[in-house]
Amino acid sequence: MRVCWVERGGVLDIVPAMTETTPDSLAGTRGLPAPRISRPELTRIIAMCNQKGGVGKTTTTINLAGALAEHGRRVLLCDCDPQGNATSSFKVPMLDDDKGPTQATVVIDMSDPHELVAKTRVENIDVLPASMDMAFLPSRLRETGSANQFYARMLGHFQGEYDDILLDMRPALDTDTDSQTAAATAAIIMVDVDEWAMKAVKMQVAQHKKIMTAMGRPVDDLDILGMVIGRVMKPMGDFDSAVYKQLRNHPRIPLLGEIPVRSADLKESRNKGLPVVFYRPKTDTAGFFRTIASNAKLVTAA
Ligand SMILES: Nc1ncnc2c1ncn2[C@@H]1O[C@H](COP(=O)(O)OP(=O)(O)OP(=O)(O)O)[C@@H](O)[C@H]1O
Numbered sequence: 001m002r003v004c005w006v007e008r009g010g011v012l013d014i015v016p017a018m019t020e021t022t023p024d025s026l027a028g029t030r031g032l033p034a035p036r037i038s039r040p041e042l043t044r045i046i047a048m049c050n051q052k053g054g055v056g057k058t059t060t061t062i063n064l065a066g067a068l069a070e071h072g073r074r075v076l077l078c079d080c081d082p083q084g085n086a087t088s089s090f091k092v093p094m095l096d097d098d099k100g101p102t103q104a105t106v107v108i109d110m111s112d113p114h115e116l117v118a119k120t121r122v123e124n125i126d127v128l129p130a131s132m133d134m135a136f137l138p139s140r141l142r143e144t145g146s147a148n149q150f151y152a153r154m155l156g157h158f159q160g161e162y163d164d165i166l167l168d169m170r171p172a173l174d175t176d177t178d179s180q181t182a183a184a185t186a187a188i189i190m191v192d193v194d195e196w197a198m199k200a201v202k203m204q205v206a207q208h209k210k211i212m213t214a215m216g217r218p219v220d221d222l223d224i225l226g227m228v229i230g231r232v233m234k235p236m237g238d239f240d241s242a243v244y245k246q247l248r249n250h251p252r253i254p255l256l257g258e259i260p261v262r263s264a265d266l267k268e269s270r271n272k273g274l275p276v277v278f279y280r281p282k283t284d285t286a287g288f289f290r291t292i293a294s295n296a297k298l299v300t301a302a
């Protein structure tokens with residue numbers, strides 16, 4: 001049966017779809033059996049990064065999670081940012097160190113993070129929530145003298161349980177993002193059309209190289225899957241057009257896709273605690289994230 005989400009008096013429900021365009025993978029939500037896929041032996045850990053702020057990292061991460069989940073992939077979204085935007089986007093409460101362990105404490109104590117994992121409204125997406133005390137992680141990690149090891153150890157607990165772990169990183173080059181990079185097997189760099197975008201990409205790639213070298217891994221062991229240009233607004237002025245062209249034609253980082261400004265689709269989906277591919281599956285906005293997943297070869301296009 002093909003199914004789709006409809007809103008009934010403020011409550012989401014599943015009904016048989018009226019058209020052939022609704023994805024089969026919606027069957028993975030709300031108690032319906034998830035599609036069967038073959039499981040890879042190793043979990044992919046993807047750093048969703050840019051030390052430049054406000055470029056669309058969180059928006060891309062939550063919606064890419066949706067595009068992966070609708071292909072039946074089991075996704076853990078690790079909210080690495082004490083702002084907790086990815087956590088609240090899925091209507092999951094942030095953790096509180098006054099009440100128990102948090103992401104920051106399990107990272108530092110090297111304890112099992114499983115009890116922190118929260119379910120979302122999408123069956124194939126779980127969230128490892130953020131917590132305010134993560135603001136102190138950079139200094140705590142610095143004190144250990146071996147910051148790079150910690151996220152790899154913590155996320156190692158999930159090895160084989162998920163197909164993909166997406167790391168929604170905060171906008172910083174610091175010991176916490178170093179540690180998250182060291183845990184990653186791949187990266188997607190989000191950018192916006194802005195004067196400082198190329199410099200930001202350069203700095204991000206430099207961080208990747210620094211961490212791979214420090215970990216004794218070959219520099220290309222962190223697979224930079226590509227770049228996503230977020231919040232694209234057209235028409236552009238001459239200056240922005242030149243930046244946009246530079247980004248699209250980056251000599252080493254392929255373009256995975258771009259996301260035009262789509263406030264209504266993105267905010268209304270987020271308000272329901274759902275990625276846009278589940279809340280508004282037929283919109284072009286949903287299509288942008290499916291394209292990114294497919295261009296990054298994270299899913300096989302239908
Ligand atoms: N394509 C888009 N259309 C409309 N609004 C968008 C789009 N992408 C992102 N936004 C909005 O822009 C703001 C910044 O986006 P987002 O939080 O995803 O960026 P970020 O890179 O994660 O930020 P930070 O560096 O603070 O973590 C948010 O308010 C988000 O809702």
Ligand SMILES: [Mg+2]
Pocket residue numbers: 057058059081085168169170
């Ligand atoms: Mg963010």
